Amino acid sequence: MNDVAICLFASTGFDKAAQGLAGAGRRFADELGGQLRAVVIGAGADTLALKVARLCDTVIVADQAELAEYQPETCLSALARLCADLSPRAVLLAGDTYSQEIAPRLAYRLGGSAVGDCLEVQVEGDALRVSRQVYGGKAQAVIELKRMPAVVWLRARSFAPAPARAEVGEVTRAALDIQADTRTRVVERKREEKGEARLEEARVIVSGGRGIGGPEPFETELQPLADLLGAQMAASRAACDAGWVPPTWQVGQTGKKVTPDLYLAIAITGASQHMAGISEAKTISAINTDPDAPIFKHCQFGIVEDYRKVVPLLREKLAALQK
């Protein structure tokens, strides 16, 4: 009853989020004095299970044909049954689209309470408490969950990975009789070309805001800079809403929550809703014409200049320094 279950989608692989999820799960299970159990779902679950088994006490593989590709209703039913069988104290998920979509409904079916975008999980006596940002990142709340199990989706990349263990956890195949629920069916899946490496996994991010002024400079100025730095490109809500760049580039409360080692904000004012997406970045730096721009309150270093003057010169200097 003190066990912790983590749910992983095979399609995302053993990325930084999956590693953070296992790390958070292990520490939490230790604190509760329970076991760490993993449920791995989807095509390729076998391969992922072998990696996860080095970190977990038991692993259940669910890769029946009906679950090979993510379909919301079928996947939810399967996870609800698998988690119910484990009767854990808590179920942890990462913060990806599918986990966010499923978590509240999973909690409902398990008779538990869900809470999301969690930055910290604490055990206080009998109570489970989680910390999360609210009011667009302006405030932080501690939420006490009233029902069991606690179903928590984490800003998983913010959590340290679990240490590998000597023993390898037991891997079993789920014996589930699954009916495909076809009330909803994914009929088309498209990955944005430029988002190939996921923004949430990026170690360096070059991001542009409203002050960039249009779609072209993203292409002609920021992209070459990102290429030099081996960085992923991102943008503020204003730039995405204007249609300058795809919505998948959006970072902030209403976009991606990223955790790079360096986040370079170019012509981004730093509204709190944007900062909510980068609060776990290791280093933040900015190029902005306004020394009083809120972004600088979160920067380790910055430059007060027009990005149009800075970026071309910066590319030259970086190229020279990298030689």
Add this chain to the structure above:
Amino acid sequence: MNILVCLKQILDPEIPARDFRVDTARREAERGSANLVTSIFCENALETALQLRERAGSAKITLLSYGQPSSEDSLRKALAMKADAAALIVNDGNANPDPLTVARVLAAAIRKLGTFDLIMVGREAGDWGAGQTGGLIAEELGMPCVSFVDRIESEGGQLRLKRQTDTGWEVLEAEPPIVVTVTNDEHNLPRIPKVRDVMMSYRQPLTKWTLDDLGIEANEARAGNTYYQVAELFIPQKETRCKFVTGDTLDQKVESFAKRIVEVTSAL
């Protein structure tokens, strides 16, 4: 087609951080001089519904809100955006009910309002951002749910939903009835209603219910905390001192900026 759109009125999330205060004892944000506005994703949901109606030719759009009496203003503005009907459940209890309470109240009101092919909510509210209302309403009503939708087409009794994922997008086909949560993209920025239409909307009928009218455990809903409870609310004091690069010329400044970047990234 019968469409229901849920709206939440919140404290304007665009107020600058320096003007934002919380009441740590009551675990609520202080109103201060901030306006009350409709949460943006709720408006994106309404805009998506309006565009669906325009393409489909006909559909009835009903609005529903559970909130303080002032939420009537959000519903009136939405009526002015040309929704067809509106209902308000007045919250006379906990100002910040937990997600399950909200879903139960809304689901009870939805049952009372009739049957709907499509129930739409924002992906999360701009204040507490729990992101659970849609999924929990779907469970209460026994319907499927698709999240992060930004466009809906109706095709011969079926719905085609485009939704955003971490890496791109997906298209789903769905049989009504269904619950969707809506996110923003450049195509569903909410239209601005005419001032005259907003004034006229105050003459339109608007259904008002109390929790007691819904046939639910009204006192449990008033307490609003059987799912979870906010134990603490505070403003984190985290300010970094930014080191601005210095130099007599732009060239010198950019030089030292580049050096700092290399320091940080080569340590990776």
